[in-house]
Amino acid sequence: MMEEQLSQASGSCAGCGVALQTKSVELPGYLPEAAIGREPVICQRCFRIRNYNEASSVAVDQDDFLRLLGSIGSTDSLVVHIVDLYDFEGSLISGLQRFVGNNPVLLVVNKIDLLPKAMNVNRLRNWVQKQAKEEGLRTVDVVLCSAKRNMGFERVIEALEQYRNGRDVYVVGATNVGKSTLINRLIRDYSDMERELTTSRYPGTTLDAVHIPLEDGKAIIDTPGIVYTTRMTEVVPRSFLGSLLPDKPIKPLVYQLNSGQSLFIGSLVRFDFVEGDRQSFTFYVSNALNMHRTKLERADELYADHRGQLLGGPTLEELETIPAWTRHSLRVKRGVNKDVFISGLGWIQVNGTGGAVIDIYAPKGVKVMLRDSMI
Structure with a gap:
């Protein structure tokens, strides 16, 4: 009815x-x-x-999102792509360049507040530029910020002024990257919302983008977040997101491991050091997750007996809703510095340069890969 x-x-x-x-x-x-x-x-x-004066986050599937992206290429606009530094490869929109045409792309990297404070910002920016280029994304600039902590937001505003040149601004990003938080800051700081929104309806558009009017007659177009099912954040129950997503600077955990040792990250992921000289591994994951070390030969039995309990969350009931594990075998060559990246969970820095063979067990479909070390 x-x-x-x-x-x-x-x-x-x-x-x-x-x-x-x-x-x-x-x-x-x-x-x-x-x-x-x-x-x-x-x-x-x-x-x-x-x-x-507050935008809320909504999401669409990939097909709907790609149809929306396809319409941007025929406009004359500035595209602001917001990514999550904590989940960089998982939140970067694959193939964005071919959809936006000749429109400039400003890459805004959010959540830098989660990294250790001693991090070299210039080195981090160079790392982001290199990774984006490898993904085929051409950017006019990279801005690092934390919308939640109000870090670097002045530079976001400056970059918008520098590259907009009187054009509309399309804001695109995946879910859970902080897009709504940043849009809300833009509304407060960059848009004459009170005057515009009390005198007229919103200018409508197709699908579900929202036009937020600017003083010069142009608009910030807030697009819905794209859902990438390859991220751990889309796999775990929503009740567990508070443990998975850190809300304050991560305290890296360093483990000295011999080959033949395993580490469980809660009951979500298993890390096996299969082969290599004794070396250290630094885990950049939420400090709300339990870490448990054991021998490789005991790992299967330990998981079967203690998942969702001794090993930590998610609970047994929640684990029933998560896809079964699949194994990823990774080989780190001698003399190179690499991260083992697990989308939506964080990453593990391989600190030795003697090489290593590593197996990662993670829910099926979650992106697991090697990348150049961020830190």
Whole structure:
């Protein structure tokens, strides 16, 4: 009955044009049932921007997101791509360059507050530029910031002024990269929202992008977050995200290991040092996760008997909803510095230069790879 009432009231949001729905707050077009019948009928996301100057995060699947990206190439705009430094390869939009055409791309790297304070910022920026280039992304600039901690945001504003040149700004990114936090800062600092939003409706657009008006008649276009199922954050239950995602600087954990030793990262991932000289490994993961070291020969039995309990979360019940492990065999060559990157979880820095053979057991589908060391 309520869905019929919704259909009769309006099929799409008067603000952003997306089809309205009352089932999922996390998907585009969500409208609380209590709001049905109000005029104009706008989704909760548009309502929050209009009344509270605050954008909320929504997500779409890859096909819908790629259709939206494809429309950007025909515009004359600045594209701001927000990525999560803690999950860099997992949050970088693959193939973005071919969708945006000749439009300049400003890469905003969020969550730098999670790294140790002694980190060399210039070295970090160079690392980001190199990794982005290897992924085929051409950028006009790289800005490091923490929207949550208000670090480096002045530089984000400066870069927008420097590269926008009177054009619209499209903001794109994956889910859980802090895009909404950064958009909210832009609304407060960069857009004359009060004047614009009390005198007119939102300019609508296709799909579910929201236009946030600027003083010069242009707009910041807030696009929904793309869901990458290759990230651990999309695999674990939402109730466990608080343990998986750090909210303060990580305290790296260093382990001296001999070959034939294993480490469990909670009950989520198993790290096996299969072959190599004794060396140290530094784990950059949430400090809320338990770490447990054992011998490789005992690892299978230990996991079978103590997953979700002694090894730490997720719980046994939550583990039932997570895909079974698959093994990734990685070989680090002699004389090179590498990270073992596990998307959505963090990374392990291989500190020795004598080479190593490593096996990673992680939920099927989660991206696991070797990369040049960040730190």
